[in-house]
Amino acid sequence: MSPDTLAVSIFSWHGHRVLSRGDMYKKNLIGKILIDDPVFLAPIMGVTDLPFRRMVKRYGAGLVFSEMIASRQTIEKCHSAIKAREDYAEEFPMAVQLAGCEPDVMAEAARINVDHGAALIDINFGCPIKRVVHKLCGSALMKDECLAARIMEATVKAAKVPVTVKMRLGWDEAHRNAPAMAKIAEECGIGMVTVHARTRNQRFNGTADWEAVRAVRDSVKIPVIVNGDILTPQDAKRAMEISGADGVMIGRGAYGRPWLLRQVMDYLRSGAVTAAPEMDEISRIVREHYDSILRHYGEYQGVAIARKHLCWYLGNLPGSCAVYTEIKTMQDPEAVKEKLAGYFASGKTGF
Ligand SMILES: Cc1cc2nc3c(=O)[nH]c(=O)nc-3n(C[C@H](O)[C@H](O)[C@H](O)COP(=O)(O)O)c2cc1C
CATH class of the missing domain: 1.10.1200 (Non-ribosomal Peptide Synthetase Peptidyl Carrier Protein; Chain A)
Known part of the structure; x- marks a missing residue:
């Protein structure tokens, strides 16, 4: 099936269309990418590699995201930094996540990955680790909305496929600017925002604040996906109810359970928890x-x-x-x- 012939549908957990097919095309939210169910596999460095993504895809996932790829590394050593075109094609549709802080480099890296079969490009505004934020990449970009906007604009212009963003609630408790960042993202032509419901300073501590994602949802018309601490189908439903988000992204919950996303999709559709494999x-x-x-x-x-x-x-x-x-x-x-x-x-x- 060629990307051009794919239809678009996003369903909410209670079976109603969140965005109709017409809406999706009209708003050009995620282009012509088929998203049957808004249940996504999170990008996780060292985990969501090709073998794992394929296991998850076998059971079903609305979309899978690659591990974060450094944009500069992509353009400097494009052969080793990105996988072969066939890899992406087999996983279609899949999103390749890029990290970087130079708009022109991000744009070029997006172009290269699209040429190699990426169906979507995701921009990382959430990575909390020191060596990334010291280079002003990842979550550090939540502190620099102007640079973040330039990166998004350049990437959207270059990619020719839908571009999405993954962010945190903000840098710290005093700077929870995810709603403002999401609005900027929407203005830059970003098609979807995922929010890991913690601040950068929380790293992975404490619990994800799903309620805080509601303000992000209310600030934009593009789909908003809630992420963080979703370990069961019931968690997914609660996270969507509490946040008002259009879908969920699941990371650590799928460790050793590549079938979890299938169970979540089944539960959101039918209300029944399907059994894990025998x-x-x-x-x-x-x-x-x-x-x-x-x-x-x-x-x-x-x-x-x-x-x-x-x-x-x-x-x-x-x-x-x-x-x-x-x-x-x-x-x-x-x-x-x-x-x-x-x-x-x-x-x-x-x-
Ligand atoms: C080891 C590890 C690596 C991660 N790598 C990435 C990454 O490359 N890109 C990204 O956007 N998020 C990354 N994350 C964050 C996850 O995508 C996700 O936002 C976070 O784990 C919360 O979701 P969860 O509770 O479902 O795991 C990583 C998380 C962990 C634990």
């Missing part, structure tokens, strides 16, 4: 995800990268402590797979 399906998922990581990164790097995913999968399963303790120091992928197969066949799982 143990034999989980066993297949773990095996496939593992193989996919090895293929993507090569065996040496892959074995190390896969460990955290195995920890998350097994952490959700009974009787898995001993097997994880053994696996976490193993270097040979075949031995790891054998251990996993033994665990899933042993009946220790309680299934």
